[in-house]
Amino acid sequence: MxxxxxxxxxxxxxxxxxxxxxxxxxxxxxxxxxxxxxxxxxxxxxxxxxxxxxxxxxxxxxxxxxxxxxxxxxxxxxxxxxxxxxxxxxxxxxxxxxxxxxxxxxxxxxxxxxxxxxxxxxxxxxxxxxxxxxxxxxxxxxxxxxxxxxDVEGESFTQVSHGMKYGPSTATNNVWIDRAFSAIDTSSLANTRKLVVPFGEFVNNTVTKNGVTIDNLTRHQVVQIYSGQAWYWQDFGGDYTSLPITRCFRHAGSGTHATLDKTVMHSPWGGALLTDESLVDPLTWFNDSSSDLMKCINTIDGAIGYADADQIQKVGAGQTYPNVSAVKYNGVMPTRATIANGEYDNHWAVQNCYxxxxxxxxxxxxxxVKNVPSSKAGFWATTCEMTYMKDKDWTYPVYVGATCEAGPSCSDGLDNDFDGSADAADTDCQ
Structure with a gap:
């Protein structure tokens, strides 16, 4: 790497x-x-x-x-x-x-x-x-x-889930689990927060509008789906597919799931997440890992789910999840640049190192902890390059101003850490 x-x-x-x-x-x-x-x-x-x-x-x-x-x-x-x-x-x-x-x-x-x-x-x-x-x-x-x-602060774990451990998997080790969190008090621990991770929405390719796989979902649509208010894609209009909506969730305890709850759903001004597996409307599966969730979307017509944005690299023809497409959220794709400059609407979290x-x-x-691994460089950001930042998972980002340039990159000819030296002299590029 x-x-x-x-x-x-x-x-x-x-x-x-x-x-x-x-x-x-x-x-x-x-x-x-x-x-x-x-x-x-x-x-x-x-x-x-x-x-x-x-x-x-x-x-x-x-x-x-x-x-x-x-x-x-x-x-x-x-x-x-x-x-x-x-x-x-x-x-x-x-x-x-x-x-x-x-x-x-x-x-x-x-x-x-x-x-x-x-x-x-x-x-x-x-x-x-x-x-x-x-x-x-x-x-x-x-x-x-x-x-x-x-992916989130311990205090952000307030979610509940009841369902099979690995969603719709037919594996013999797929057992029923119940998880209920009441916030984890981390006041006795030290913590550093230096990396930012965006999350995004993914759909099965059968989720279409006017015969073409959708490429965007609004926050309102996402809230209606994950709160169980919308049961069929045509609840958003007759030009959508007539398929029922199948929700592929992570189980409670997942930072991805907690991020969705605190940044997108954000009850009471949004909606409450569904908590129970259901084989009837609203169709709902819970999954213990991101890979299980992506498999859930990949194998079920009409399915939707959410994951860390770098899963985008694994979807589409010839990839791990060929039947899955990444979609925009409020018209914007989750990337390093769009979370840093405030274009992407708050569906991101600051990683915690306890x-x-x-x-x-x-x-x-x-x-x-400082630099982003190359496999995630197009998606993750460092906290210093964030123009808009939040101090808690459940608060809305505010302007703080970036203190370093996006990167660091050792080939862009820029002074990536604002120390007055070009890349060749920057110790983070050696």
Missing amino acids: NFKKIIVSAVAIAAFAGFTGAASAAIREVNEWGASAQFLYWSAQAPNYLQNIGCYNGGWTKTGPTSKYQVSVGTCANGDTFIFRVGEKSSFDGPLSVMGSTTDPNRGSIDPQEGCGDANPRQRLMTDETTCSGASCTARKCVDITVGAS YRPTDAEAAAVCNA
């Missing part, structure tokens, strides 16, 4: 000063867990981070037992071994795992296949580096989560 080097801040350097002076070699670990939309970012971040702090000597990076896991291992200049594990679940479990609370009412939503029991509330199953050979590893083990990734305030290792990692 063409991933730009990360600037380690003065905070990070100071945090590691104590480690590099250690008299004897030690095992150092960072274990990142949470938002599925952030997995590719952290997968790219891990080996680059180790390299930038001088801890990737003899280093290697391998995938875990499944594509949801990765581990990077390297040796530091002083002989320490640094292990950086990455894993994905859903946004809600990022802050929950770092907190390690045994009393939080939201803990009941943790998947037993990922947790390590109430006796170890901070632990989740992640890649066991001792089982790695070739390009992958074969087993997982319980480890303490030190970095919790979430860690315990006493954990200097995790603090250094979260504070080193």
Whole structure:
């Protein structure tokens, strides 16, 4: 992956000063867990981070037992071994795992296949580096989560869902799950917010108007659909297809789902999200991951759903989801430029990097977050390039003025971080 080097801040350097002076070699670990939309970012971040702090000597990076896991291992200049594990679940479990609370009412939503029991509330199953050979590893083990990734703030998880775990899938492991969140109190955690992610609407190609797949939905239409007020596409006019509307939701606990709730639905001035699977009108499925949701849209005529905007790269003929089209929201497509300049109407979220305030290792990692991975460069933005910004998920963006140019790009000839130097001299382009 063409991933730009990360600037380690003065905070990070100071945090590691104590480690590099250690008299004897030690095992150092960072274990990142949470938002599925952030997995590719952290997968790219891990080996680059180790390299930038001088801890990737003899280093290697391998995938875990499944594509949801990765581990990077390297040796530091002083002989320490640094292990950086990455894993994905859903946004809600990022802050929950770092907190390690045994009393939080939201803990009941943790998947037993990922947790390590109430006796170890901070632990989740992640890649066991001792089982790695070739390009992958074969087993997982319980480890303490030190970095919790979430697409929204913990307090934004107030949604409810009841339905099959994997939507319409016929897989034998597709079981019924119930999730109900009452907001996760993250006041005991530290948090950095440096990257912005847009979300968008996707429809099955059979959703047509005048015989052509639709290319735009208004906020009013989206609210009517996801609140269950509109049952058929022709509820929006006779020139739409006569197909019933099938809604493909994420389950509660998803940052994508919470973003839809807080930025688009925004009850009471919009509408309340449907909470129950339904095989009769209004047709509704819930899905545990973005890939499950996209499969739901891809396989059902008349289906609609929402996902992180970079899923646009996977739709259309010859792609992962050939029967799916991305559509504009209020006439605008979700891109890096349109969220930064205020054209795209607030269907975006600021990513959260949670860690315990006493954990200097995790603090250094979260504070080193700066650049967007190349696979998402057309969609994600850094907070400094946002002309309009919001301080909470549920508030409307206001003008703040960008403090850096979109990028950084090492080939545009611009001073991307406003430090008075051209790209060739910018440390974030080295």
